[in-house]
Amino acid sequence: MNDFFQGDIIKITGFRKQLFVIVSKNAFIKATGIFHVCPVIPDVPAGPIHIPVIGKNGESGTVICEQIKAIDPKARGCNKVDALAYGDIMNVSDAVQGIFEYD
Numbered sequence: 001m002n003d004f005f006q007g008d009i010i011k012i013t014g015f016r017k018q019l020f021v022i023v024s025k026n027a028f029i030k031a032t033g034i035f036h037v038c039p040v041i042p043d044v045p046a047g048p049i050h051i052p053v054i055g056k057n058g059e060s061g062t063v064i065c066e067q068i069k070a071i072d073p074k075a076r077g078c079n080k081v082d083a084l085a086y087g088d089i090m091n092v093s094d095a096v097q098g099i100f101e102y103d
Contacts, residue, residue: 004035004073004080007089009055012037013077020071021053021063021084023096034072038096039064049095055082065095 004010006029008022020037022029029035044062046052054060059082071078084092 004029004078005083006035006093007084007086008080009040009059009082009084010037010078010080012071019059019061019081020069021092023065023068023092033074034070036068036070038069038092039067049099051088051092051095053084053088053092055084057082063092063095065092066099068096 004022006022006024006026010020010022012018012020019040021040022035023038024035040053040059040061040063042061044050044064046062049065051063051065052061053063
């Protein structure tokens with residue numbers, strides 16, 4: 001099995017050309033063997049929970065932070081295609097965390 005980490009940009013079998021970014025903390029991935037992802041969609045305007053990103057190898061798009069899904073990589077085919085820089089990981093994580101903060 002591949003090792004997956006927060007900020008990896010992946011493809012998931014069955015989703016054709018759709019990219020996803022792993023948003024779970026590395027400790028969560030290690031402890032559970034699953035991770036949460038958000039889709040990376042091209043040509044979507046930036047917004048408070050729509051974060052534009054460019055991977056280290058050039059994959060790009062906008063992370064749609066409200067569309068969080070849990071994935072078991074043992075049950076689904078997942079392949080890493082790129083990874084985000086730490087600054088982008090922080091921006092996406094802040095947006096996801098902001099969805100769940102209390103008023």
